[in-house]
Amino acid sequence: MKETPKYVVVANHLRQQILEKQYQINEQLPQETAIASSLNVSRITVRKALDILVEEGLIYRIQGSGTFVKDNQANTGFSHGKKSLEIFDFNKYQVDLLKFGVDKPTGSVMGQLNINKFDFTYGIERLIKDKGTVIALQRTFMPVKIIQGMQMDSLKGSIYDFVDKELDLKIDSAIRTISSEISDDQVTEKLGLDKPEPLITMEQRSFLSNGQIFEYSYTYIRASKFSIHESI
Numbered sequence: 001m002k003e004t005p006k007y008v009v010v011a012n013h014l015r016q017q018i019l020e021k022q023y024q025i026n027e028q029l030p031q032e033t034a035i036a037s038s039l040n041v042s043r044i045t046v047r048k049a050l051d052i053l054v055e056e057g058l059i060y061r062i063q064g065s066g067t068f069v070k071d072n073q074a075n076t077g078f079s080h081g082k083k084s085l086e087i088f089d090f091n092k093y094q095v096d097l098l099k100f101g102v103d104k105p106t107g108s109v110m111g112q113l114n115i116n117k118f119d120f121t122y123g124i125e126r127l128i129k130d131k132g133t134v135i136a137l138q139r140t141f142m143p144v145k146i147i148q149g150m151q152m153d154s155l156k157g158s159i160y161d162f163v164d165k166e167l168d169l170k171i172d173s174a175i176r177t178i179s180s181e182i183s184d185d186q187v188t189e190k191l192g193l194d195k196p197e198p199l200i201t202m203e204q205r206s207f208l209s210n211g212q213i214f215e216y217s218y219t220y221i222r223a224s225k226f227s228i229h230e231s232i
Contacts, residue, residue, distance in 0.1 A: 006041050010049035013039065018058050018069055026114045029059065029067045057173075060211020063145075068114060070211045071175060085174045085206055087219060088128055088136070090157040097155050098190070099125035102144060109141045112205060112216040120144040124155055127190070135225040137190050140217040147214055163214065170209035177203040180223070187220050198223050 014035075017023060029035070032046045039046075050067055053059045060070045105113065105121045113121065121141045128136040140159065142150070147163060154162035163169050183196045199220045206215040 007045045007048035007052070010035070010039055010041060010045055011052040014049060014053060015056070015058060018053075023069045025069055025071045026111075027069050028065075029069070031066065054211055057211065060207070060213075062114070062212060068211075070207075071205075085160060085171065085204070086158060087138075087202060087204075087221075092130070093135070094129040094132075095156045096127040096129060097124075097152070098127060099123060100150075100152055100155060105141065109216060113141060113143055113213050115143050115145075122147065122150050124159075125190075126155065130225065133225060134192050134222070136219055136221040137187060138217060138219040140215060142215050143213075146208075146212055159215075169214070171214075172207050172209040174204050174206040179203070183220065191220070191222065200226070200228075 014029070023029060029050075030038070032043050032050070036043045036046045050059065050061075054061065058070055059067050061067050101123050102120050103123045104117065105115060105119065109121060110116060110119075113119075115121070121143055124138075124140040124142070126138045126140070127134050128138060142159075144150075146169075147167065149167075151162065151166075154166070160171055164171055179201045181199055181201055183191060183193060183199050185196075187199070188196050200223050202217075202219040202221065204215070204217045204219070205213055206217075208214050
């Protein structure tokens with residue numbers, strides 16, 4: 001019987017550790033040299049094993065930082081391409097840009113994007129309109145080290161078009177959490193409402209094909225002005 005290649009054995013070992021939760025979501029794996037030493041294999045063998053796990057969507061790499069465990073729910077959600085990640089059809093709806101800048105991330109945003117306090121993020125706030133009527137407020141955060149050279153014109157439509165066509169990055173999947181809440185004073189004011197009203201909220205983390213998180217967004221949608229239709 002043909003002997004199983006060492007890199008496959010290492011991939012199987014690491015896969016089992018991840019599936020058994022020995023490493024938690026977004027936890028960094030040991031360095032390649034440490035894994036190689038512990039398993040008595042070469043660093044090249046470890047790298048080939050990690051390549052397999054990246055392809056399987058179990059881990060992702062951040063250049064200069066290391067390898068991390070991916071949230072595997074991303075493979076069961078809204079996957080395979082930018083159109084399935086979009087909430088709004090920007091051929092139909094209009095955008096008013098309220099805010100665009102580069103900022104230090106808050107603790108919450110750092111956790112969602114798996115970045116640290118030394119990283120910078122784009123902070124984007126947009127109103128989505130349908131024939132002049134505001135239907136949603138969207139707040140988006142993207143790591144500058146991944147999404148480089150963001151242009152203001154790109155924010156007037158689909159940001160994913162810029163990521164896909166201008167940066168040539170492959171968009172793969174997202175985790176979307178849908179909930180509801182009553183608008184607070186700040187959101188009520190930004191939506192131009194006379195009083196608080198029920199909103200649909202969508203929290204989304206979006207991934208590139210290499211497993212990197214490139215976007216965290218939180219969208220407040222007026223339930224009375226927008227409905228969601230999906231084929232499943």
